[in-house]
Amino acid sequence: MLASDRAQLIDRLRGEFPAAAAVDPAVAAPRGGRRAAEAILAALDPVAYAATRNHLHGAVTRLAPYLRHGVLSLAEVRTAALSRVPAPHKAAKLINELGWRDYYQRVYAAIGDGVWRDIEPYKTGLTAADYAPALPADIEQGATGLACIDAFSSALRTTGYLHNHARMWLAAYVVHFRRVQWQAGARWFLTHLLDGDPASNNLSWQWVASTFSHKPYYFNRENLERNTGGEFCRRCPLQARCPLEGSYEQLAARLFVADQPAAAAESDASARLSRVASAPLRPAVPARRPVVWIHGDNLSPFSPALLAHPGAAALWVWDEDLLAQGRVSFKRIVFLAECLAELPVTLRRGDVAAELLRFAAAHGADQVVTNASPSPRFAAIRAMLARTLPVAVLDPAPFVAPARPLDLRRFSRYWRQVEQAALAGAG
Numbered sequence: 001m002l003a004s005d006r007a008q009l010i011d012r013l014r015g016e017f018p019a020a021a022a023v024d025p026a027v028a029a030p031r032g033g034r035r036a037a038e039a040i041l042a043a044l045d046p047v048a049y050a051a052t053r054n055h056l057h058g059a060v061t062r063l064a065p066y067l068r069h070g071v072l073s074l075a076e077v078r079t080a081a082l083s084r085v086p087a088p089h090k091a092a093k094l095i096n097e098l099g100w101r102d103y104y105q106r107v108y109a110a111i112g113d114g115v116w117r118d119i120e121p122y123k124t125g126l127t128a129a130d131y132a133p134a135l136p137a138d139i140e141q142g143a144t145g146l147a148c149i150d151a152f153s154s155a156l157r158t159t160g161y162l163h164n165h166a167r168m169w170l171a172a173y174v175v176h177f178r179r180v181q182w183q184a185g186a187r188w189f190l191t192h193l194l195d196g197d198p199a200s201n202n203l204s205w206q207w208v209a210s211t212f213s214h215k216p217y218y219f220n221r222e223n224l225e226r227n228t229g230g231e232f233c234r235r236c237p238l239q240a241r242c243p244l245e246g247s248y249e250q251l252a253a254r255l256f257v258a259d260q261p262a263a264a265a266e267s268d269a270s271a272r273l274s275r276v277a278s279a280p281l282r283p284a285v286p287a288r289r290p291v292v293w294i295h296g297d298n299l300s301p302f303s304p305a306l307l308a309h310p311g312a313a314a315l316w317v318w319d320e321d322l323l324a325q326g327r328v329s330f331k332r333i334v335f336l337a338e339c340l341a342e343l344p345v346t347l348r349r350g351d352v353a354a355e356l357l358r359f360a361a362a363h364g365a366d367q368v369v370t371n372a373s374p375s376p377r378f379a380a381i382r383a384m385l386a387r388t389l390p391v392a393v394l395d396p397a398p399f400v401a402p403a404r405p406l407d408l409r410r411f412s413r414y415w416r417q418v419e420q421a422a423l424a425g426a427g
Contacts, residue, residue, distance in 0.1 A: 005337055011339055017330065019323070021327055023326055023330075024192065024331065027330065028160040030065060032071070032299075033071065034339075040062055041076075044080055044084060045084065046090060046094040047085065051091075054165055060163060064194070068196070069296055069299045070297050071339055072300070075396070075397040076397075095423060100200070104199040104200045108203070112374075114269040116202060117211075118206070118211040123209055123210035123216055125256050131182075133178070133183075134184055136178060139153060139178065140188060142157070145237055146173075146243070147236035148232035148233075151184065160192055160193055162193070167189070171185055171205055176216055177243055182208065182209040183245065185210045186201055189205070214410075219253060220251055223308050237373075276408050278402055281395045281398070282392070285367070285369075287309070289309070290309050290312050291368055292306060292369050293369070294314050294340075295370065295378065297378070298396065299339040299343065301344075303344055313363045313365075315346050315348060352381050356368060356381075356385060365389065370389075371395075402418055
């Protein structure tokens with residue numbers, strides 16, 4: 001897409017989505033779509049990634065928005081990573097990070113909207129009631145006075161991107177240094193991140209908060225300086241009275257309660273994660289006149305639904321209900337629109353199920369075919385459609401397909417069970 005074409009698209013979208021543009025007028029530099037994703041994938045360097053990924057300016061992949069929206073699959077990226085190295089262990093760190101995304105998707109599929117609730121108690125000696133429910137305005141506006149935190153806040157809002165280490169630092173600052181409930185920060189991130197999804201986003205916040213981990217994640221100034229080259233500390237107005245200053249022992253004494261209560265009984269959500277079976281892949285179901293439902297979790301021109309029914313009429317619906325909640329950023333709308341521009345799809349706006357049924361009726365369809373999603377909202381829309389028409393759900397190539405149920409209570413347990421298959425490229 002030429003720059004002039006993109007400018008015209010953005011102007012048109014501003015007119016169509018004025019509420020999103022009013023809340024968040026920024027447009028992110030990365031362009032949506034398979035062509036953009038493949039160009040980034042072509043530059044993938046697993047060895048450089050492993051060596052520098054913790055540094056703010058390290059050789060990270062920048063593939064997260066394309067993975068989140070299914071423009072690329074985890075299996076594709078894993079295959080590309082393995083093709084660039086002489087031996088699988090050279091790509092192990094990158095594939096391990098892909099595993100985190102697969103892991104969080106599996107947890108989301110198992111507990112649904114439970115990702116918005118504390119899976120376990122805080123391990124800080126504090127209760128959820130000790131944390132404020134709302135994000136402070138100075139954090140949201142990048143006006144804390146801390147150069148690092150304010151820079152991360154600004155980057156989040158204006159670019160839709162944060163390095164993973166910066167996400168962890170910002171989340172730890174929100175939860176532990178400012179004692180704010182992780183849900184407030186998770187909502188903020190979901191509004192702005194191009195790759196924001198309730199699985200990776202919320203469960204990462206819970207990992208930092210310690211409601212889905214053995215201990216809280218926090219950081220000190222030394223850690224920040226080492227992984228940023230000191231670029232923020234040198235110009236920080238609070239350099240002489242930095243709240244991040246101190247050893248980890250000193251910070252723990254300041255941030256947490258020393259005498260922490262005994263671990264509470266296993267929650268319902270945690271219990272459900274102890275033995276989660278992988279569903280068998282669903283084959284395409286014969287249909288004479290199907291229509292294809294395109295949604296935001298799979299925007300690849302090579303998605304199973306499009307490949308199974310080439311030439312079938314396909315529909316995308318801008319979800320009016322979600323738009324009305326004011327949590328879809330304009331950056332995300334532009335990215336999605338650029339992805340959709342590469343697909344053979346009709347665009348509508350309104351109630352998703354109602355629009356799909358009208359579309360199906362207009363095409364005399366006998367089935368709706370779509371791609372899998374772990375989202376509870378997807379399941380609800382699918383159930384509404386199924387009252388009128390059969391709905392076939394197709395699966396992308398899996399990252400791993402374990403034969404036995406997985407223990408998803410911790411990533412380390414999941415990874416021990418799938419690492420060999422993941423590094424072998426066996427989906």
